[in-house]
Amino acid sequence: MSGKIIFFEDRNFQGRSYECISDCSEIASHLSRCNSCRVESGKFMVYDQPNYTGQQYLLTRGEYPEYQNTIGFNDCIKSCRIIPVHQGPFKMRIYERANFEGQMHELTDDCDSIQDNYHMPDMQSCNVIEGYWLMFELPNFEGRMFYLRPGEYRNLQEFSRDDDMKFNSTRRITES
Incomplete structure (x- = not known):
């Protein structure tokens, strides 16, 4: 598994940040809130509730300066899970x-x-x-x-x- 996502407290990549390279069940333990993020590599499933629950959305490499409009979350991202690379049949x-x-x-x-x-x-x-x-x-x-x-x-x-x-x-x- 290789992936890297950076969460920011405020929109447009402002405020404190938290870099994540694995699953994180509770982003609030690292940041008071999360309102933007950047996926530098890999793919991540993000959730609007802690412990990988609630509404979920797949994020691929790119920038999400104000994802409330992009992915439809009413609130901020609360947990994330890295998607492993699968090689072989499905x-x-x-x-x-x-x-x-x-x-x-x-x-x-x-x-x-x-x-x-x-x-x-x-x-x-x-x-x-x-x-x-x-x-x-x-x-x-x-x-x-x-x-x-x-x-x-x-x-x-x-x-x-x-x-x-x-x-x-x-x-x-x-x-x-």
């Missing part, structure tokens, strides 16, 4: 219902509409076998996003405070 199994029940499909590539491509009315669980993925609430990789690492996700509703949340598209996190 593989995920998606299921219609919780606990890996109902219709199952195996994905090895991005899917812009789970409902259209697999005729699944809903997707409530998945097993990420290889690679790192983003799951989106809307088709065409839009709406709220959720970071998935290799592992079993028995109930995707646990990601959301909204009981009616549906997941409608998924994308691999690749180098490009």
Whole structure:
């Protein structure tokens, strides 16, 4: 893993800063607030709550002088997780219902509409076998996003405070 992100207390890279090269569950332990950042290398998932919870957004190399308008967070970034570089195939199994029940499909590539491509009315669980993925609430990789690492996700509703949340598209996190 190689990545570097610098958080700043104020907008436009002003105020005190904190440099991060790994996961950080509580940015408030380093800065009183965080209102801008710069990704110098790698990719980071940032969260609007501590401990990798709440709304999340993928940041790639670049500058985010006033990300409230760019990524839609109402408040500041509270935690971040580095996205490891994955070399090799991608593989995920998606299921219609919780606990890996109902219709199952195996994905090895991005899917812009789970409902259209697999005729699944809903997707409530998945097993990420290889690679790192983003799951989106809307088709065409839009709406709220959720970071998935290799592992079993028995109930995707646990990601959301909204009981009616549906997941409608998924994308691999690749180098490009």
